[in-house]
Amino acid sequence: MTSIGTGYDLSNSVFSPDGRNFQVEYAVKAVENGGTAIGIRCKDGVVLAAEKIVTSKLLKPGANKKIATVDRHVGIVSAGLVPDGRHFVSRARDEASSWRGVYKGPIPTSALANRLGSYVQAYTLYSSVRPFGITAILGGWDSEAEAPVDGQVGNGPDSGAGGKIQGAKAGGPGLWMIEPSGLYWGYYGAATGKGRQAAKAELEKLNLSSGELSLVDAVKEAARIIYVAHEDSKDKEFELEMTWISSLDGPTKGKHEEVPKDLLEEAEKAAKKALEGEVEEEEGTKASATEDQQMEE
Amino acid sequence: MEHFPEAWGRPRNDIYGPYDHSYLQTTGPKAHTQSPAVTGTSVIGVKFNGGVAIASDNLASYGSLARFTDVKRLRVFGDSAIVGFGGDVSDMQHIDRLLNSIDIRENYSSDGNLLNAKNLHTYLSKVFYKRRSEFNPLWNHILVAGFDGDGKPFLSSADLLGTTFSAPHLATGFGAHLAIPILRRLFPEDTPLENISKEQAVEALRECIKVLWYRDARSLDKFSIATVTKDGIEVKEDEKVEAQSWAFAETIRGYGAQVN
Numbered sequence: 001m002t003s004i005g006t007g008y009d010l011s012n013s014v015f016s017p018d019g020r021n022f023q024v025e026y027a028v029k030a031v032e033n034g035g036t037a038i039g040i041r042c043k044d045g046v047v048l049a050a051e052k053i054v055t056s057k058l059l060k061p062g063a064n065k066k067i068a069t070v071d072r073h074v075g076i077v078s079a080g081l082v083p084d085g086r087h088f089v090s091r092a093r094d095e096a097s098s099w100r101g102v103y104k105g106p107i108p109t110s111a112l113a114n115r116l117g118s119y120v121q122a123y124t125l126y127s128s129v130r131p132f133g134i135t136a137i138l139g140g141w142d143s144e145a146e147a148p149v150d151g152q153v154g155n156g157p158d159s160g161a162g163g164k165i166q167g168a169k170a171g172g173p174g175l176w177m178i179e180p181s182g183l184y185w186g187y188y189g190a191a192t193g194k195g196r197q198a199a200k201a202e203l204e205k206l207n208l209s210s211g212e213l214s215l216v217d218a219v220k221e222a223a224r225i226i227y228v229a230h231e232d233s234k235d236k237e238f239e240l241e242m243t244w245i246s247s248l249d250g251p252t253k254g255k256h257e258e259v260p261k262d263l264l265e266e267a268e269k270a271a272k273k274a275l276e277g278e279v280e281e282e283e284g285t286k287a288s289a290t291e292d293q294q295m296e297e
Numbered sequence: 298m299e300h301f302p303e304a305w306g307r308p309r310n311d312i313y314g315p316y317d318h319s320y321l322q323t324t325g326p327k328a329h330t331q332s333p334a335v336t337g338t339s340v341i342g343v344k345f346n347g348g349v350a351i352a353s354d355n356l357a358s359y360g361s362l363a364r365f366t367d368v369k370r371l372r373v374f375g376d377s378a379i380v381g382f383g384g385d386v387s388d389m390q391h392i393d394r395l396l397n398s399i400d401i402r403e404n405y406s407s408d409g410n411l412l413n414a415k416n417l418h419t420y421l422s423k424v425f426y427k428r429r430s431e432f433n434p435l436w437n438h439i440l441v442a443g444f445d446g447d448g449k450p451f452l453s454s455a456d457l458l459g460t461t462f463s464a465p466h467l468a469t470g471f472g473a474h475l476a477i478p479i480l481r482r483l484f485p486e487d488t489p490l491e492n493i494s495k496e497q498a499v500e501a502l503r504e505c506i507k508v509l510w511y512r513d514a515r516s517l518d519k520f521s522i523a524t525v526t527k528d529g530i531e532v533k534e535d536e537k538v539e540a541q542s543w544a545f546a547e548t549i550r551g552y553g554a555q556v557n
Binding site for chain 1: 357365367368369370386389390397398400401404405407
């Protein structure tokens with residue numbers, strides 16, 4: 001960052017002469033130090049996973065969750081400054097609830113991503129605020145069934161179309177990533193935080209756009225990817241946290257829930273095993289590799 | 298015999314003098330919310346060994362008109378509580394939204410401590426009491442069925458004044474007059490819960506719904522029936538009163554347009 005010290009990095013809402021907002025770029029730096037978080041979108045659901053670094057042995061295991069439920073069908077995981085993430089989730093909950101207040105139904109995942117994107121972007125425009133120090137991954141399932149309006153009492157006419165389009169395809173999985181600039185895109189697989197490079201490389205191998213990966217397999221892959229991404233900060237202990245949202249006929253019935261303990265443990269065990277296998281394979285070449293590194297230094 | 302129906306039930310002019318219409322209020326605050334518009338009536342509930350059964354018909358009346366005939370007046374909350382609504386249907390919808398938003402907020406934390414039926418009943422009775430204290434009551438009488446904190450079957454009622462009442466069998470609306478005596482006869486007060494099976498409870502409710510359909514003019518032969526047990530909630534919303542026999546009606550005298 002050659003432009004540091006030129007003065008353009010001190011205030012939000014001020015461009016540098018070459019058209020950059022340095023405050024936003026520094027916010028991205030904060031994200032890059034956070035624990036890895038990933039999301040996988042498959043045909044029958046979405047998986048969110050997070051690496052929670054254990055910062056103190058005095059903390060209660062399993063407490064202080066990193067993945068939050070926003071509405072019945074939506075969850076958010078973020079990497080970066082934890083309090084910023086909490087505030088972001090709180091805003092997301094308000095948006096989801098106000099959507100229900102107006103439209104009497106659940107907010108579509110895409111609409112929530114849009115609103116949160118706008119919210120984050122607003123924090124890049126004013127000198128009185130700093131951008132969010134998080135990148136958030138938002139996963140959700142939009143109901144494929146005709147959702148009853150909350151408070152609905154009857155069913156309407158038994159015969160005729162009743163103004164409805166017959167056989168229209170509706171709903172499905174949604175996975176979105178929102179960055180400190182307010183940029184948001186929809187993904188098949190998303191990764192952020194410290195181990196994002198390794199995680200992205202693994203996600204790409206899964207060939208998610210083909211729609212062949214099942215939700216349960218995605219859970220196992222997610223666990224493995226978090227373990228792979230953790231390799232670079234091996235000295236620190238971590239907890240694996242995973243949630244999922246399935247289709248209405250799947251295991252969570254369209255709800256965002258924690259992955260059940262037995263499945264989580266199974267996935268974690270498989271992840272460790274896969275990793276050990278890799279290490280053994282590489283064992284032979286490893287010794288010479290470290291020597292090379294030392295030579296360079 | 299007074300031959301003008303509009304005069305029936307009124308003070309007789311020949312005794313009390315003509316009615317003074319200036320007593321009829323034409324000014325003053327609007328009070329739409331202080332009387333119900335579209336209403337449901339009976340909800341009946343029975344506790345049995347290991348759970349609670351609850352039933353209501355699918356009718357919403359507009360005055361004496363049977364206006365809506367596919368109304369679901371039993372509402373499921375979470376995975377172990379049911380709320381049955383009598384009274385104003387729009388207020389029921391309002392409460393349903395309240396319950397929905399509570400359910401969503403409850404699931405923000407995943408510690409598994411979800412609201413049980415008893416918590417729900419306490420909450421709703423306080424909502425009712427607050428609203429009646431503002432002279433803006435929610436015009437409902439509800440039954441809450443499910444489990445209490447100790448996992449025992451729970452059945453309790455709350456009404457538009459915030460009054461609460463619990464019993465092994467409960468009913469709202471006309472059911473309180475017609476169904477309760479039947480239930481008390483079937484399951485006397487000192488019957489231990491262990492002696493009442495789920496099938497017996499459900500059968501009793503079906504019988505009560507049938508009697509209500511025979512004798513309550515604001516009732517319907519289409520009804521919903523639900524049970525809450527440890528295995529979960531079972532709701533049937535498209536039931537019909539079976540084996541109807543109106544023979545008894547022939548013997549009724551003293552109502553309507555009969556000549557003899």
